[in-house]
Amino acid sequence: MNKEEHILLLFPHPDDETFSAAGTIMMHKREHGTKVTVASLTSGEMGRNWGNPPVANRETLPFIRQKELQNACDIMGVDELLHLGYRDKTLEFEDGQTLASHLRKVILDVDPSLVITFYPGLSIHPDHDATGAAVVEAMRKIPESKRPKLHTKAITANAVEEIGDADIVYDIGNLLMERKLQAIDAHESQMQEVSAITKQKIAEGDEDTEAWIRYEEFWIYEV
Template sequence: MEKHVVVIYPHPDDESFGAAGTITKFRKQGVSVTYLCGTLGEMGRNMGSPTFANRETLPEIRKEELINACKALDIDLRMLGYRDKTLEFEDRQTVAEHLKDILEEIEPSLVITHYPDYAVHPDHNALGAAAVEAVRHMDETKRPVVWAQAISNNFPDVLGKPDIVNDVRDIFDKKMAAISAHKSQANGVLGQFQQNPKNKAEILEGAKKALGKERFYIWDYDK
């Protein structure tokens, strides 16, 4: 059993869409989980329909949503304070050192992050790369295992079969609760629930099909 799991993603909602089921499985085992969230997603385009936010208010809204999602998942939260859509321009080694300091404090046995170059968004790729580097620079005897999540369309063709495939459909209610906490981002799905109540089961099944399996590669530091 893992001692402590640290999840490192750049945006509020990345943890819920990407790994909420896996996180839930760890919490059910009594494993502590800490989320290191890179930014507040303040440059997100989704302002609601009808509009409920603007560029000035969105950061606080997404911060509150993030806190609520972490409560739903029963995990600790640390906000790293970077700016949305700028992580690719940060010095990678500086970010890696920042992460390394936190990891050495927490001493996790497992780190979950994005797979660099196969995570679609520049922030995903940049923070994933910094997380991989952070662990690389740690004392080898204290290094946590790294699970890297690829989400680009071509990742199976390039990277092969994932090492870890967690089927989380049996606990999908917990994943949906976490996703639903991010109302500004999950608005489309939630809107369908509200507008078409007869289709609720169908929509839920569609969500399960798309998000019911969480896949990770174990990072090989010997390459």
């Protein structure tokens, strides 16, 4: 694992950062003391789940999810959390250049050595793909001398077929797996059922489920 001075995670919804890179950023912090900033483009206010029993309703959900994200970031040791104020499930309709210009400013203000986001076109959700595409365009707007590295998450079933094997695979180990599961649990309104099923399958020895949590894969994106 190369040393990074500062990592910026740019993701559209609360919980994207946890599933995508919780173990990775915790490894960076443990091994190198890396500073970590998480920037969430939306508050996930259009999420379908409100908890069971409900911990939110449609009016309170954005505030609940912001708090859940803060709790997850605390577990992961994140140093800085930014809310960028976009509306959930509308990022694909934002003007791409305007969004990219905003994200360029965020990147320059944070001044990371590494940015992590979704791989555009291979990330399932329209908000995921729109975020990845805007980050790539934002990076193109930054002079090469000031441009951080870009690592991306591709999560479609055909990702390897489309772009080859991941360039980076981190085994986060048992201890950080437990902390990652705690961070997932922090997203209570959305993740109760997913977390319970995941933990049960891991306890039963389901190797695919364990690998989904334990191994974090990234593709290096050359801008």
